[in-house]
Structure formats: structure tokens, C-alpha cells
Amino acid sequence: MTRLRQTLPEDALDACDRAILNTLQDGFPLTPQPFDDAGAALGLSGAELIARLTRLRDIGAITRFGPFFDAAAMGGAFCLCALSVPEEDADRIAGMVNSHPEVAHNYARDHALNMWFVLATPTPEGIATTAARIAAETGLTVWQFPKLQEFFIGFRVTA
């Protein structure tokens, strides 16, 4: 997973690549020839845009390209959870936690609660069931921090 954290060399992206990354964060057309339409605004043909996106994906500049789904709107649920894992047991516990397909991501963090993961389940009840399984397997308390309220996000990455 270290590849995820590598920074690209300065010259890996030209101005056009940066414009693509900055523009397509906001949205992509839902039209029959969307690359032609999105490319037009960037001064690119559809084929040129596809070639550049393929390269950006291959070098790891893009983590995803496509629809972003809201699990809660589909009737499912998300929940941030945390564990306090003894240092010497970290790899074993991480393996147990990660083996659940409901675990969407998992980060080691610098705190007494040192393992933070997100559960995504098709039903709200799935959160409690999965958390209980993880607790039983690891022998640790699974602290659950479901979102009570989400605030508008102004964030964009500037490439």
C-alpha cells in the first residue's frame, strides 16, 4: 500500500494534466460522448483526454474516476470505528479487521485509539453486526463514531 503515499516527481504533470485534474474533480458529463464534451473545455479532443486520463490513472495521480455513491442514500450505512490495539499485535489485528469486506478503509493513527476504520454496510443493522464480529475476533472494544451531522465541504485539491 506504500504506492498510495508516494509523491509524483514535479515534472510528472504538465499544465494540461493539472487542468484536467482541477476541472474533472467538479464533475464529468453524462452525455453520449463525454470525453469530447469535457475535452472541448480543456482544448483537447476526446481521444487526447482519454489518453491523458489513462496515463494519469497508470501513474497513480487519480485514485478513482467515475460515479461516487452515497451508501446511506442506497439504504446502507457508514460508521467510523476505532480500536486501541497493543503495538505488538498491530499487524495481526489489522489483518483480522481488513479481512471483513465491510471495512472500506483503515488507517493507523498516532493516538491511544490507534486504529481507525470505516465500515460500509448495505443495511444500518450491518454496522452493529460487523462491529460485534470484529470485537469478538479481536477481543477489543470497537468504539463507534457514526456521523450525527455532515457539514458542507469546500475542499478541492489544487493540482
Next chain:
Amino acid sequence: MSVLDPTDRRLIKATQAGLPLTARPYAQIATWLMLTEAEVIARLAALQDRGIVRRIAIAPNHYALGMTANGMSVWDVVDRQATTLGARIGALDFVTHCYLRPRAPVWRYNLFAMLHGTSRAEVETKRAQVRAILGGACRADDILYSTRILKKTGLRLQDG
């Protein structure tokens, strides 16, 4: 998942790893699912209207672009001001994810804001900006830096 009909479910499964990088991606998906291109586009538009698809877009890799420092900043904010202040923090352009969450016996913080930067020093500068906005309504705060990504997959729709 009763809010989704079986065709929507097939469409989500076909696109959750991403759109094909071909001239007519929705036509390509349509051939996989034995639908028409117009139907795929109409269904994705309807899912977007219902909020099930939040957007169709690129997700840049923060790390690849040099945003290598990320910290989960957490704040113990007086409850009656938490909603108002949370909205102000979420609107900051360097904050991704901003949520109110419950406290726990081992955890006093109720406001979570993810901060990103090219270095920890930059993240700390941003954290100071958040602290200034929260002012006296914040009783304690902390920041948890990620030391390792243990798993990262997108949302995957499961069978059933």
C-alpha cells in the same frame, strides 16, 4: 437496498470500480448490461437526482500530488454551538470531511475535521486557523496523524 431496483443495482456494480476510458463509456456499460446507452444515462441521472450518485468525477490522489500530510483534527466543542461552528469549519477550503460525532467514555471530542497539507507544519498552521475560529467554544482538541494506510478500497456493493 430496497430503494434500488435490480437494474440500478447492476448498474452500480458495473460502475463502482470506475467508468471505462473509451469514447462512449455509457454505451460500453450498456452493452455489458444489455441496456441502451440512453437508458444507462437516464438511470445514472436519476440516481444523481436522488443523491445516490453524489457526482461523477475524478478523485485525485492527494499523496501523488504532494499532499502527504493528513491529520484528523478533533475538537471538544460546546454542544449548543457545535452545529453553527461545524458549518464554518466545513466550509474552509483545506478541510475535507467535517462531521459531528458522538463522544465516548474514552473520547471527549465531538467535531471531526480532516486537514490536508504538503507537510505537517502546513497542517499545523491550518489547525491553528480552525482553533481561532472555534475560540472559547472549544474546550480541548487533538490531532491524529495517519502513520500507515492499512486498507483502502472504495465502496463496494455486496450481493444480497
